[in-house]
Amino acid sequence: VKDKFQAVWVSHSSISDFLACPRAYFLNNVYKDPATGNKIGIITPPLAMGQVVHDVLESLSLKPAQERFIKPLAYALELSWKKIHGLLGGFSDEATEQEYKETALQLLEKVEQDPGPLKELAVKIKDNLPNYWLSQEEEIILCGRIDWLWYKPDTDSVTIIDFKTGKYQEHEGSLQLPIYYLLASNCQNRPVVGAYYWYLRENAGLTELQLPNLEDAHKAVLEVARKIKLARKLNRMKCPQNGCRACTPLERIIAGEGTFVGTNDMRKDMYILKKVDNSTVVLH
Numbered sequence: 451v452k453d454k455f456q457a458v459w460v461s462h463s464s465i466s467d468f469l470a471c472p473r474a475y476f477l478n479n480v481y482k483d484p485a486t487g488n489k490i491g492i493i494t495p496p497l498a499m500g501q502v503v504h505d506v507l508e509s510l511s512l513k514p515a516q517e518r519f520i521k522p523l524a525y526a527l528e529l530s531w532k533k534i535h536g537l538l539g540g541f542s543d544e545a546t547e548q549e550y551k552e553t554a555l556q557l558l559e560k561v562e563q564d565p566g567p568l569k570e571l572a573v574k575i576k577d578n579l580p581n582y583w584l585s586q587e588e589e590i591i592l593c594g595r596i597d598w599l600w601y602k603p604d605t606d607s608v609t610i611i612d613f614k615t616g617k618y619q620e621h622e623g624s625l626q627l628p629i630y631y632l633l634a635s636n637c638q639n640r641p642v643v644g645a646y647y648w649y650l651r652e653n654a655g656l657t658e659l660q661l662p663n664l665e666d667a668h669k670a671v672l673e674v675a676r677k678i679k680l681a682r683k684l685n686r687m688k689c690p691q692n693g694c695r696a697c698t699p700l701e702r703i704i705a706g707e708g709t710f711v712g713t714n715d716m717r718k719d720m721y722i723l724k725k726v727d728n729s730t731v732v733l734h
């Protein structure tokens with residue numbers, strides 16, 4: 451059995467970083483602050499709000515189906531919001547924070563009004579970070595959290611649901627669905643029979659997705675993972691041009707321009723950036 455700690459771990463976000471650019475991958479997934487030994491990241495209001503909405507919804511799957519909506523989700527939001535209050539969530543002032551909190555509440559109220567599959571049985575993968583050997587021989591592990599696995603007792607099967615809190619649709623050609631399909635198929639025992647994105651800002655409900663062929667998904671993800679492994683081995687993670695907007699925020703953090711706000715549960719030191727006029731930069 452190979453040592454998981456020696457393996458290269460890949461996820462949807464690290465693969466997306468790598469496909470965007472090698473330096474972006476390095477900054478987000480490899481670089482460690484020599485002072486703390488931790489990786490670094492940036493927190494912004496949309497990211498913080500998205501995390502909290504996900505937390506509230508995902509935690510529902512730990513409750514029996516009939517008890518999930520007894521208490522308004524506003525209570526859970528209030529509790530979870532403490533983790534991102536003020537600078538922790540990148541909020542530069544109270545008014546901005548209130549605006550984002552209001553949006554989060556609206557998204558959760560929409561789910562309460564029409565919870566669909568969230569009222570039904572769910573399967574929870576016990577691992578905090580589900581993972582499996584994408585290739586044991588090549589020492590590559592695929593990891594990632596799946597928002598919700600809807601259990602269908604008549605077929606003893608599961609369906610993937612991914613909550614979307616952002617304004618944009620997942621782009622075509624994204625490896626997110628293949629990655630979630632692989633994780634769901636390899637980190638629990640029931641067959642995976644379907645997948646949906648749930649764009650919470652829209653009133654369209656669930657968007658059904660066509661599951662890819664599992665073997666094709668494995669090949670596509672392994673192909674990128676191999677490139678990542680090679681780039682790490684050869685330390686070939688340089689910017690192919692002279693920088694661009696995408697990496698500037700993390701470069702500025704490394705240059706000491708950020709304000710440290712805390713270390714998250716993935717042991718990433720989180721920062722916010724300030725503009726020259728001293729207001730917080732909203733990056734997305």
Ligand code: SF4
Nearest residue numbers: 471473689693694697
């Ligand atoms: S600065 Fe831009 S071009 Fe350079 S690695 Fe980052 S994303 Fe790529």
